[in-house]
Amino acid sequence: MLTAALRPAFAQKIRKMAVPKQEIEALRREIARHDRLYYADGTPEISDFDYDQLFKRLRDLESAHPELITPDSVTQRIGDVLTEGFASVKHPFPMLSLQNSYDLDDISEFHHRVVNGLEGDSPEYSCELKFDGVSLLLTYEAGFLIRAATRGDGEKGDNITANIRTLKGIPLRLSADQDEASPPKTLFVRGEVYMRTDDFLAFNDEQVAEGKKPLANPRNSVAGSLKLLDPSLVSRRPLRVVCYGYDSPDKPMPSHVDGLAFLKSLGLPVSSETRVAKTIEEVIDFWQKWEAQRDTLPFEIDGVVVKVNSLAQQRKLGITSRAPRWAIACKFSARQATTLLNGVSFQVGRTGVLTPVAELEPVFLGGITVKRATLHNFDEIRRLDLHYGDIVTLERGGDVIPKVTGAVVEKRKRNAKAITEPNSCPVCGSALERVHGEVALRCTNPQDPEAVKRQIEHFASRGALDIAGLGSETIDSLVDLGLVKEPIDLFFLTPKQLLSVPGFAQKSAEKLIVAVEEAKSASLDRLIFGLGIRFVGESTARTLATQFGDLELLAKAQIESLENLPDVGPRVAQAITEYFSTKQWRSLLAKLQRADFQLKDTNAVERGTKLEGMAVVVTGSLEMYSREEIERTILSQGGKPSGSVSKKTSFVVAGEKAGSKLEKAASLGVPVLTEEQFNQLLRGEIKLDS
Ligand SMILES: [Zn+2]
Structure with missing residues (x-):
């Protein structure tokens, strides 16, 4: 925590800078410094609140002076949706995986091979924790993060730069400690993306509250998060990175741990548990110590990694076709x-x-x-x-x-009975049904109290209406006391009613009422997501909000017009129309109108039919639109953005550096428009020959 004296001093210092450019730069440095203190050093100096204030000030200044925004600004972490998926990138060198060992014999065999390879020299070993996550390669040029890629098959991986940029623990621009050399021209960093156990459990709770399947382990949630195409969703996942490999052609290091120390000095997060072992006995001690103590760590490890520390010795040992000869992963048993x-x-x-x-x-x-x-x-x-x-x-x-x-x-006892399916809902006693084509059993009572509690959790969750102060215990009480029968009832709670709920006092009751009131001005996509329609996640909710702009219009939508939206297939379209034909929806609509929602328009685009029924492909880099904006525009005009050119494509909008899609369009005779022509088409100034 920062002392109260320090922060106002900084605020004053930057306020004196009359020139916004200077203040902006000072704020960026200060925020990057706090990110580093929090994520790399684990020694935060200021509260979350103070951090948010700095961030807000920077954002305000940048929106007043958009010409001063640079790509490495900390406000620029979240980019556009990747409509075309992840590009494949070739790694600058093969990303090898390590040979595994499971017992003492494996480890001493490894040591003997190393000693033999070094013609009798006994090496120093670097011993580190093996984080259980997803490995990646970061590339920095002149100190700027230019690429992040998954390991993939070791030769080629996915370009996940847009997603990794959202991680506050990853500096977009490296800054050296004062007494250290500046970042090298080209720097490759290997690391592992992971999730802390407590963050994972909280994430899983949310996942369950949203009616999704809980994930088995943090690694799966990391992998799933990195596959999201929308960086703004990734930014809400509690992902962290630990760096464990240094490589720079411009600035070679004498040893592996020297490389790690240098990474740390540049502000990159490295593990504080890495040790240098002089003998193989020390290596074994390290392995056994962490096998016994793995549960004291706030994250999952599945072993330790042992590397020959000297880079000269590493080179001498070389690599086999699949793994380096100078490293081994010593796994733990289940x-x-x-x-x-x-x-x-x-x-x-x-x-x-x-x-x-x-x-x-x-x-x-x-x-x-x-x-x-x-x-x-x-x-x-x-x-x-x-x-x-x-x-x-x-x-x-x-x-x-x-x-x-x-x-x-x-x-097993001889007369033990097998566990069989229940005949009725164990919670409310209603009949059960089997969902067509699924193994799951479902309670047929829409007012099943347990289901309603989960619906409320979902409705109030962060991706939905984000109502603070509504924990699961409160929700349980509200439902058990009969104060809330469905999520929308939250909006009609009175402070007096809340005072009858265990744990509430005047102040906390008022606070919750305010939070509920604020939720009425959420954006439409959040409300749609909060409804909890089957298969409608955050990204589909956004598509629906963009396309329909109004909940009642969406409720009246025909199944055919839903099916044609990106992200919405026949199954999802079916679930949406089913939802809006239920009795609950009609009662909900009446209550929504009474609650007087003032939804923010997520997408102030004009709606029309200029592109009705057209399939439009966008390619190359555009000047006037971001990918998201042009797709929104296409959708709002009744068109359908599509990823690949085919005979069914109505036209292609091509920007700079458009590649193969342009050739394909030419070979199929599909019209190609510039951005300006696209705008003219929208304004009705030109027509497409059909
Ligand atoms: Zn039930």
Whole structure:
């Protein structure tokens, strides 16, 4: 935390700079410094609030002086949606994976090979934690982040620069410590994107609240996050990076740990647990210590990585076709336990889907006490052949959430009964139905109290109406006390009613009422997302908001016009029209009107029919529009943006450096328009020959 005295001093210092350019630059440096203190050094100096104030001041100044915005500004982390997916990039050198070892024999064999390769010299080893995440390669040119790529097949990976730019722990521009040399001209950094365990659990809670399947481990959520095409969604995921490899043709380093120290001095996050071992015994100690202590870390590791420290020795040892001879990954074994299965309970999701949960005799497994474990669905229970009173085996590999891996059949009592599907909803007693084509069972009661609680959580979640101060305990009480029967009822709560809810006092009640009031001016896409229509995620909600601009118009939309939208297929279109034909929707609409929402228009584009039924391909880099803007414009005029040129393409809008799509259009005789011609078409000044 920053002392109160320091911040106003900085504020004063920058306020004195009458020239906005200077203040902007000072703010950028200061914000980058705080990002570095927080993410790389782990020693933040200021509160989140003070940080937000600095950020807001910078954003205000930049919007008053857009000519001063530069791509490396900390406000420019979030770019446009990647409509064409990720480009493939060839790595400057192969990104090798490491040979794995699982026991002491493997490690001493590795050591013998190294000593042999070095003709009898015994090397120093760098020992580091093996973070369980997704590996990537960052490229900096003259100190600026120019590329981030996934490992892919080791030769080529996906260009995920737009997504990695949103991570505050990654400097867009490197700044050297005062007493260090400046960043090298070209710098390659290998690293791992990971999620802390606590961040992952919170993320999973949100995921469940939104009716999505919880993910098994942080690595899966990292991988899923990096595949998102919308950087603004990525920016909301709690992703972090740890850097573990340095390579620069301009500035070679004598050893691996020297490279890491240099990365740290440039503001890149590196692990503080890396150690240099003089002997193989020290390496083994490091491995065994962390196998025993892995659960004390706030993130998952699945082993330790051991590298010959000297780069000269690394070169001497060389690489095989697949892995370097100078490094090894020493893995940990999976954590296992057995315990008694007391029974099976059920979670009812937002859409009424039942998830069976194993209720276990508490058992300590890998740093956490496990009392419950999801069984996913009844197919899984049948596959595991679970019976009441079974002794079951549990495993926690890289997964934070333990898995039931089977039953110890020898210990089963002779008359034990198999676990079977319930005949009615275990929560409200209503009839169950099987969703067509799915293994899931669903409660048919739209007012099932558990389902309603999940709907409210979703409605108030960050991607939806973002109502602060509405925790799951409060939601439980509101539903249990009958104060809220469906999410929209939140808008009719009175302070007096809230005072009857356990844990509420005058002040907290007023605060929640204010938060609820503020939610009425959210943007339309957030409200649509909050409705919790099946299969409608944040990105689909945005498409719908853009296309229809109004909730009632969307409610009246024909299935055909929905199907043609990007991101919306027949299944999604079906779910949308089904939702808007229910009784609940009509009651919701009446309440929405009464609550007097003042939704912000997410997209102030004029609507029309100039491009009705046309498939439009955009290629090259445009000057007047961002990709998102032109697609929004196409959509708002009844057209359909599409990714590839075919005979069905109505026309192509081509900017600078348009490549193969232009050739394809020419060969198929598809008209090609410049941006200006596209605008003329919208204004009705030109027509397309058909
Ligand atoms: Zn029910």
